[in-house]
Amino acid sequence: MEKLNSKIPDGPLSQKWIKFKASSKLVNPANKKKLEIIVVGTGLSGASAASALGELGYSVKNFCYQDSPRRAHSVAAQGGINAAKNYPNDGDSVYRLFHDMIKGGDYRAREANVYRAAEVSNQVIDHFAALGVPFARDYGGTLDTRSFGGVQVSRTFYAKGQTGQQCLLGCYSSLNRQIKKGNVKMFPRREMLDLVLINGKARGIITRNLITGEIERHGAHAVVLATGGYGTIYYLSTLAVSSNASAAWKAHKRGAFFANPGFIQIHPTCVPQLNEFQSKLTLMSESLRNDGRVWVPEVSGDKRPANDIPEEERDYFLERRYPAFGNLVPRDVASRAAKERCDAGYGVGETKLAVYLDFRDAIKNQGKKAIENKYGNLFEMYKTITGSDPYDEPMRIYPAGHYTMGGLWVDYELMTTIPGLYAIGEANFSDHGANRLGASSLMQAAGDGYFILPYTISNYLADQIRIPKILTDVPEFDETQKSAVERLNKLISIKGKQTASSFHKRLGKIMWDHVGMARNEKGLSKALELIKELQAEFWRDLNVPGSINELNQELEKAGRVADYFELAQLLITDALNRKESCGAHFREEFQTPDGEASRNDNEYAYVSVWEYAGEGNPYILHKEELKFEEVEMKVRSYK
Amino acid sequence: MLDALNKKLIEANNDPVAFDHDCREGICGSCGMFINGHPHGPVSAITTCHLSMRYFKDGETIWIEPWRAKPFPVIKDLIVDRSAFDKIQTAGGFISVNTGAAPEANSIPVKKKNADEAFDSSICIGCGACVAACKNASAMLFVSAKISQFALLPQGRVEAKDRVRAMVEKMDELGFGNCSNTGACEAECPKEIKLTNIARLNREYYKAY
Incomplete structure (x- = not known):
């Protein structure tokens, strides 16, 4: 403290x-x-x-x-x-x-x-x-x-x-x-x-x-x-x-x-992953949920095109679960609900990791022109990326880190x-x-x-003001430069078989599966183990071509991924420590009977502040207690 | 596609192809290359990062080249040096107002039409496709977009003459050519910046002397 x-x-x-x-x-x-x-x-x-x-x-x-x-x-x-x-x-x-x-x-x-x-x-x-x-x-x-x-x-x-x-x-x-x-x-x-x-x-x-x-x-x-x-x-x-x-x-x-x-x-409305080589999930403004209805087929694995699925065989799951706010529930709630449906096997598209955002009814009620005026540029962008026209068939969306x-x-x-x-x-x-x-x-x-x-x-x-210009030919600069160069040399000399991006992709999947929208102690602990294993594999089998004395984009990537392995472990440590659900941090163990976040103000009304204690040592937790002098802490509800 | 190619190259212990890219959503302006003879490829109004493989036939040979223009020297593979664009902006692409000195935002009304037109000019992403497309390697579409944005707003009028002189002078100094009204820049611009901006640049330039 x-x-x-x-x-x-x-x-x-x-x-x-x-x-x-x-x-x-x-x-x-x-x-x-x-x-x-x-x-x-x-x-x-x-x-x-x-x-x-x-x-x-x-x-x-x-x-x-x-x-x-x-x-x-x-x-x-x-x-x-x-x-x-x-x-x-x-x-x-x-x-x-x-x-x-x-x-x-x-x-x-x-x-x-x-x-x-x-x-x-x-x-x-x-x-x-x-x-x-x-x-x-x-x-x-x-x-x-x-x-x-x-x-x-x-x-x-x-x-x-x-x-x-x-x-x-x-x-x-x-x-x-x-x-x-x-x-x-x-x-x-x-x-x-x-x-x-x-x-x-x-x-x-x-x-x-x-x-x-x-x-x-x-x-x-x-x-x-x-x-x-x-x-x-x-x-x-x-x-x-x-x-x-x-x-x-x-x-x-x-x-x-x-x-x-x-x-x-995690932002709920993004263009989902379409293939293995995709490197990016583009955001689709959340304003789309004003007129779009989110749904998945009622039968798991329904392979029919969206427009062939009749009304009575569609599950408008946000409207079903949150009748008061419907499709306009906040970001965290919408994201978690989409993930829940996809995890249960109701996802759509080739990867089954997407839900529909459908403008059919809005176009029918307000006319195509009205929808074009509101969302024309977003529809164009969606079409450019996916090749599918949202005026004719529903968008496919999925949450993404934001x-x-x-x-x-x-x-x-x-x-x-x-x-x-x-x-x-x-x-x-x-x-x-x-x-x-x-x-x-x-x-x-x-x-x-x-x-x-x-x-x-x-x-x-x-x-x-009394400190003169900081000269860089002093031992502190020498030492820091030396350790930075050592690390670059270490990355480049592994000469294994796998690219930095392939490790990044695997790290991302572990993080997404266990440390994404919904977390639990078992998943978090497992992710920590998996990441440590992957980190060891990274330092054993990374392949960075070229040298450090030239333009080398692979070396840049490798350094960033190496740091992410370390940050990921702190992130999980923090998520494990916070035994409550608040905002974007949803711990499945801490929810109300109807699936809403359950905050614990008595024990966790603090900022978790982590001190690095050196390689291999456990992190030290400091707590900045949050004192609310002006605002009264209340529970958020969307039902 | 280049990511996939590079993965293959690295796994076979070859050097990957260097290319600039970042946001992958067509807004940062990092990416840019000649693809089958067109800046950002054969599809209009999109950047390279949005050019999907579905626009090509199976088995088709695709030609990829870096931007070719004297003021954009090649650094490595598909990466060129576009710092000349920054230099033009530094020469005059700003309104001189210090932090804290701004008047209340609504104290200077701006005609909606002007604000909308200024916006249409302001969306240039600085990728360099216009220069690459131009037979004269002219940067006039790029320069005119910034000149137009500020010329259309009352806030920008105060320094309009100094700005246009400084930016055009810098553009010439850096070796960019002049406009001969071919319109290749407009046709290839991923953000569809209009040639009318160049007309406005010329008017502003004549007025400045």
Whole structure:
């Protein structure tokens, strides 16, 4: 316990951030130039942080593994970005947004951070509008909003189904402005291999140039990780195929505690796997469930085409199990119900791992035109991927790994347990509890980068102004580089028979089968065993061609998969520890008689914070008790 | 298909084929290659990652080449260096507003028509297909998409002249050719960015001098 100090300011919730800003230490403009900051990642949080810190006059170095910062996976977010503007006059407020997020997260997030995220949400929208993000507008020229799952107000700003792309390109443009000014230096096609600590403080990183293979050292007064989530631990997910946890994981092994690793959101409506070589599960917006009806055949193994199955032989299982909410139950409930039907043998399609999402009735009642207006682009995308036309036959959908609520533990200032190391965006744990509400990830990522970190980081850097430029020819850099290179050499010298991707695929299957939407002690323990066996096989039989001194995509993959084997074991340890069901974490042993999640606030109203205790040693659990001063903990029900 | 090919190659102890790819849902712009003589392959309005094998006949020979354009030097196999695109954006592809300095979002109304048109231009993914398709290796569709997005919005008008001068100058400096109105870029663009953007770029450019 004594190791965790969340540094939440005193006073009433609505005054905490104001009070913090008024009292945090500042760095004089002349000193800012001398202070270097490394930002790893160029998604919504990384690019916004790098540009905001550059604007303030710090010397920023920004890294990404892609060929351009514009390709970070925030680009793929579809639905929108929340803010408490209350433009529709429908009763929204900062407090209501905060309350919805706390409740949506099933009371496992930190009140003060969530309130602040809601508080800065309006500034984020102002800033994006000023940057030229073409949000949807009404005829009078004002910004339009739409509704999203789990809330009763219309607070989601959007740019068709490409809000993430537009917001990311907005951040990318502000980043470019700072690059032009010389305040930010951009390092694309670099992978962070390790974090360098000097006297216990984060002072730099070791990177690999992905084109030349060269190992590089970069020093700084502070390091910010904006490296996203670890959803690709399931191999197939809605994430980009190269999204990975390695930077955060290396930081964890250097002393940054990891919080709530077991909280992973599984999105119910994704295009399912069609064949063995598919590398990706594309998301289909959850708005489709407004008009689509979810069903499977009533008879297991029914091979008839969907349209030949008569009404009375269809099982609309969501409507049957949840008559009150029907097809619009929350993400976790819909995902689990689809899995239950498929596990019982009622799945459709060649793999039997899909359910139908049928628009037949909606088209009959509202006309094809009305449906086209609402979902035209999604139907097109579905058709492009599958070759099947949703206007003529039902979509096949299946849940997929989507967003990780867990991440590096951070205090109120977004600093990890390593002084000088920060984690922002999806890489940290702080705002979404056990389940994230739609359209709040873009909001949090941009809020962290533009409006929170620039204030909190000065509180630390104000005490670093006497530290001269961090030189990289010191023993700490030597040692960290040596261990990073040793590991690359180890990976490449195994010269076994199997590819990194084939191991990743097998790891993903174990994770999906036992550590996915529904978990139980037996399955989790079995998964832990299987993963240890597979990990041993990996280090025995991996085949990475080529050398480390050249462009080598297989080497990149191998390093990421190797880290996933370790993270997977922590994730399972966390899932085993949490003997309750909350949000996306559903333990089959802990459910109500009618199959709903059963939370245990008496024993588990805490953040599980894990300390790495060295190779082979058991993890040390720290608990950050969650105190709810403003919100009363309640049970969610959808029946 | 390339994943399958590479698995086979590695298992036979050969070097895999290097290619850029990431999101696999047609939005990040990483992937891009000439397939049977077309950027992103023979099917229109999709990226390489969405080009399914069902579009080809069984046993068909498929020709795959990297982007061919002087400003996009080949790095390895199918990977080319597209950093020239970033350099053009750095030259002027932004609106100069500091964090915290933005006015209230609704204080500047934007005509819905303009906002929608700006959106249609803004969806460029920066993949480089337009340059690869162009006989002049022109980047004008790419540049014009960004110029149009900002030119159509009141927020972008303030710096419109400086922006268009800086971006066009950088584009020329990096060795991209000029537009001769063939329209191959529009035909091959996976996001269907329209040639009318280039017309707007030219108008903006003339106005800037």
